[in-house]
Amino acid sequence: MDIDLALLELGIILVLLGFAGGIARRVGIPAIPLYLLVGLVLGVGGFLPIDDAAEFIEVGSELGVILLLLGLGMEFSPDEFMSSLKRHRSSGIVDAVLSATPGAAAGFILGMGWQGALVLAGITWISSSGIIARMLTDLGRLGNRETPAILSVLVIEDIAMAVYLPVTAVLLVGGEWWLALIGAAVALLAVALALLASRTVGNRLTRILGRAGREQVVIRTVGVAVLVASLAELIHVSSAVGAFLVGLSLNGSTATKIAELIAPLRDLFAAMFFVGFTLAIDPATLWPILPAALILALFGIGSKYLVGRYAARVEGASRAGQTRAGTALIARGEFSIVIAGLAVVSMPELPISPLASAYVLLLAVIGPVLARYSGQNSRMSSLRSRLRRPGKAT
Amino acid sequence: MIVVLASPAPVHHDGRMDISETLLPGVGLRYELTTTNGDHIGLVVARHGEVTLLCYSEDDPDVSFTVARMTREESEAVADLLGAPRLAERFADLSREVPGLMAAQIEITAESPFAGRTVADTRARTLTGVSIVAVFTEGKVLVSPDPDTLLPVHATLVVMGSEDGINALQKRIAG
The missing domain is CATH 3.30.70.1450 (Regulator of K+ conductance, C-terminal domain)
Structure with a gap:
């Protein structure tokens, strides 16, 4: 590795990511699909092969996953989960069945075996809570009746993923089914312990991590998260789950403060994770898988649409609200890529990562666009700008 | 400690007004009330403290319009x-x-x-x-x-x- 060249490559990648983020903002779509595109354009089979920075990006990607899941864990609140589960248990089950089935079916139809089917099921199942929560805020829909239904489904998916990830990780490294069962049990137990600990040990951990200057807070929290994540990886429970558990055990307003401090770091390394994922993909391998990705995307839209309608009906929303909830849930993003990342190591011969990238590229763009045009665009900004400049045509 | 409910449930404030409180998982809390004049308004208080002031559409009570978004400091000044x-x-x-x-x-x-x-x-x-x-x-x-x-x-x-x-x-x- 040549340090100068590594920095040059890294600089080019980050500048392109910056441009991509700006374009996404202007067009009004999430940045994730454009980050993925940058990775496709560069890297293997692209315009600029990335050699010297590859190692750093690989480690950076792992950090990205850890920080994403750490953040998710910190945002999570047991009270919110329990009340979501109470009201939307059926929505969660409908979601799991309807959304995972297309992926599982595609895995078998494409001849990827049960392992491939398992991974694809996860990819089509888990929506992007990051994209969707941001989108609901931007579209001014937090006040709508269907919104608690959408958010409840996302919270239930978060915990479902904490169980799904270690089970899949164990099964993919060739573990016996009973090992996977133990993995699942360990994960569930760990989630329960982390939640329990968040009331006792977590308070102390939160104090230790949070009571310091800003830089110490960031260093300590990331340090603990990376350490626990690496230990989780050692016992094949997936580093992502380890980081999620650390996030879960932090609580209260200090956790909110820590989350705010870590956010910029998370955004940087998460971007590196997305770009790193597609850097390794040769765009030439994307074309043969594109028809499959398109069909899968159609099912991905249809299934989430039905799930959203169902959940919104539980919440008592009108038909229009049900439609808005249905389209809001379509966006897939970070978690589909995290899950696809599991398969890269254990099943490199299967075209799962190009399929997952194409799927996320499609749905991370189509989802928010459909959501925007499925209902009112209720920011009163247009009205306000008219009020501010009377008589001026816009 | 505020009692949090998953569905809009009337919470009595001052024994007079009905303000319903809804949990928005991962986002924060939403409060809704209908004023004596018939305006259906809402407040979303996000976890980080930002407050969104909403008003509800007359023809569709499920739809809200954002009137203003405030930072924590701004919302405190308004309060x-x-x-x-x-x-x-x-x-x-x-x-x-x-x-x-x-x-x-x-x-x-x-x-x-x-x-x-x-x-x-x-x-x-x-x-x-x-x-x-x-x-x-x-x-x-x-x-x-x-x-x-x-x-x-x-x-x-x-x-x-x-x-x-x-x-x-x-x-x-x-x-």
């Missing part, structure tokens, strides 16, 4: 503004319950001899028997002010006492 007159109103309610007790607001004008002086300087209690129970200055409310609290120009005093006492104090403060 202070809304809190000040309501405080005076509560004193008014109290005075209705005690016969002979009255509440009033007295502004410190630029001409007042007490502009820039302290609460103790007015000698309100000694001379008129009236108590100064709160001072509003620039959107801030100070309840039970100390004797050495400063009274800047345009501050408003909330006072309680007998009708005669309040009239006397008004004259004294007007100068």
Whole structure:
């Protein structure tokens, strides 16, 4: 590795990511699909092969996953989960069945075996809570009746993923089914312990991590998260789950403060994770898988649409609200890529990562666009700008 | 600790208004109420403290329109503004319950001899028997002010006492 060249490559990648983020903002779509595109354009089979920075990006990607899941864990609140589960248990089950089935079916139809089917099921199942929560805020829909239904489904998916990830990780490294069962049990137990600990040990951990200057807070929290994540990886429970558990055990307003401090770091390394994922993909391998990705995307839209309608009906929303909830849930993003990342190591011969990238590229763009045009665009900004400049045509 | 419910459930505030509270998992809390005039309004208080003020559409009660988004600091300033007159109103309610007790607001004008002086300087209690129970200055409310609290120009005093006492104090403060 040549340090100068590594920095040059890294600089080019980050500048392109910056441009991509700006374009996404202007067009009004999430940045994730454009980050993925940058990775496709560069890297293997692209315009600029990335050699010297590859190692750093690989480690950076792992950090990205850890920080994403750490953040998710910190945002999570047991009270919110329990009340979501109470009201939307059926929505969660409908979601799991309807959304995972297309992926599982595609895995078998494409001849990827049960392992491939398992991974694809996860990819089509888990929506992007990051994209969707941001989108609901931007579209001014937090006040709508269907919104608690959408958010409840996302919270239930978060915990479902904490169980799904270690089970899949164990099964993919060739573990016996009973090992996977133990993995699942360990994960569930760990989630329960982390939640329990968040009331006792977590308070102390939160104090230790949070009571310091800003830089110490960031260093300590990331340090603990990376350490626990690496230990989780050692016992094949997936580093992502380890980081999620650390996030879960932090609580209260200090956790909110820590989350705010870590956010910029998370955004940087998460971007590196997305770009790193597609850097390794040769765009030439994307074309043969594109028809499959398109069909899968159609099912991905249809299934989430039905799930959203169902959940919104539980919440008592009108038909229009049900439609808005249905389209809001379509966006897939970070978690589909995290899950696809599991398969890269254990099943490199299967075209799962190009399929997952194409799927996320499609749905991370189509989802928010459909959501925007499925209902009112209720920011009163247009009205306000008219009020501010009377008589001026816009 | 606020009791959190997954569905809109009426929570009684002040025993009069129905404000429903809804949990928004991962985002925060939403409060909704319908005013006497029939306006259906809502507030989303995000975890990080940002507040979104909403109003609901008349033709579709499921749809909300964002009126304004406020940072934590802005929402606190607005809360202070809304809190000040309501405080005076509560004193008014109290005075209705005690016969002979009255509440009033007295502004410190630029001409007042007490502009820039302290609460103790007015000698309100000694001379008129009236108590100064709160001072509003620039959107801030100070309840039970100390004797050495400063009274800047345009501050408003909330006072309680007998009708005669309040009239006397008004004259004294007007100068």
